[in-house]
Amino acid sequence: MTAERSVLPGRFSGLSIKLIATIIAVILLVEVVVYLPSLASFRANWLDDRLRVGVVAARVLDAVPDVMALPRELTDRLLTSAGANAIVYRRQGQSQLIELASPVRPDLVVTADMRQADLMTLILGAIDVLFATPDRTLRIVGQGDLDDSLVELLMSERPLRQDMLAYSRQIGIVSLAIAAVTAVALYLLASYLFIYPVRRLTQNMLAFRQAPENASLIITPSPRRDEIGIVERELAAMESDLFSMLRQRRHLADLGLAVAKINHDLRNTLTSAQLLSDQVATLDDPKVQRLAPRLVTTLDKAIGFAQSVLDYGRETAAPPVMAPVAMAALVDDAAFEARLVGHPTITLANHTPETLVLNVDAAQLGRVLLNLLKNAREALEAASVAAPAVSVTVAEDADTITLSVSDNGPGLPPRARANLFVAFEGSARAGGTGLGLAIAREITEAHGGRLLLADQPQGTRFDLILPAALRVQP
Ligand SMILES: Nc1ncnc2c1ncn2[C@@H]1O[C@H](COP(=O)(O)OP(=O)(O)OP(=O)(O)O)[C@@H](O)[C@H]1O
Ligand SMILES: [Mg+2]
Known part of the structure; x- marks a missing residue:
């Protein structure tokens, strides 16, 4: 506003x-x-x-x-x-x-x-x-x-x-x-038909904009059937939509704050539990030795979950800070972090041209690539595919630069497809938070681009489409 x-x-x-x-x-x-x-x-x-x-x-x-x-x-x-x-x-x-x-x-x-x-x-x-x-x-x-x-x-x-x-x-x-005489007559007619209703609309808009959470300010449409009547009805509909959206958003924001607080405490408690479990793992008892690793990984997962929820609340607020970034190196770094470099079974092919330099936020765009590459690795590890492979390719045209991350895995499960890019909803994977793609899309859109799932019969491909204006001329 x-x-x-x-x-x-x-x-x-x-x-x-x-x-x-x-x-x-x-x-x-x-x-x-x-x-x-x-x-x-x-x-x-x-x-x-x-x-x-x-x-x-x-x-x-x-x-x-x-x-x-x-x-x-x-x-x-x-x-x-x-x-x-x-x-x-x-x-x-x-x-x-x-x-x-x-x-x-x-x-x-x-x-x-x-x-x-x-x-x-x-x-x-x-x-x-x-x-x-x-x-x-x-x-x-x-x-x-x-x-x-x-x-x-x-x-x-x-x-x-x-x-x-x-x-x-x-x-x-x-x-x-x-x-x-004509002016007065026409003025009275126009006032009745046009000026008065427009003034009423204007007054209402000004008042509503000041206090959109006040439902009594929502305009009451008159029964007119002409264009002004339509405007009044549409405005009334828009104002009530806005009113409920704001109310919903406030509730969500309150809830989010509560979740963040609980989550924060939870993470700290889990971290203490992790320290304890590390000590328990050193005990000589064979039963403990059998159960301890499972306890450690479960706690790791829980802490990771709590951490990523906290990160989501924090990072999505920051606007990207643009600087020239060599894309090939950025992809390599992300692949390394996604544990795809030197992976025992999965082969990685980074086809990004060495010359491609873009004006982007390196940390944020690196996070997008990391999420996409990590998803690909996780999907390939969970499925048994012959010769699993992940590749990154670049296509350029006059308006856009498209980075495609593809794998030859099983493709998206229907549950993930239905809630794609929706935070906390999209996960179809045990231990997944369903935040990776939601964050990736948000960051891409903040860069003026789009993140799309490509339609293809085999494997999965995500297209990260960025505006060509981001290209840094050599
Ligand atoms: N390359 C892929 N191949 C198959 N399924 C995928 C692929 N990428 C994503 N998915 C599916 O989409 C779901 C949502 O992905 P997303 O990254 O948003 O969440 P997540 O990986 O479950 O959790 P997070 O990334 O937050 O740890 C995944 O759970 C997975 O089922
Ligand atoms: Mg993911």
């Missing part, structure tokens, strides 16, 4: 705030996409309205032969009704102009040609108005009511700009209101 502890984020700082922010951002983005065309059409309508008044005025101009003859009052009223400074009417190469009594001479004229009304031009025109300097003069050009006539209006752009700004403000307020 890692020591650091996660803290549940506040109501508005975790998942929920991200959700609200995303919803609002998406809605505002959509609003902008909708806003631009609608602003463009607002401007187009506005300009069209002005143009229509201009067209009516133009019809008056068309009706009179001489515009100059019209009374000033009338032309001024025409112009004011269109909101224009000047109206130009062109037809068949001729043009007529009326303008206000005191016309302002424009220096910055921008033209809005209503005969060109595609969406892109309208949108660009609208954006241009919004960001323009306020004092421009607008020239609206459009079709008159007769086929080849053309009407032009000149006016200040300011009223158009003000109307467009007011319209934009309205749209902005409405958009924000829509975004806020």
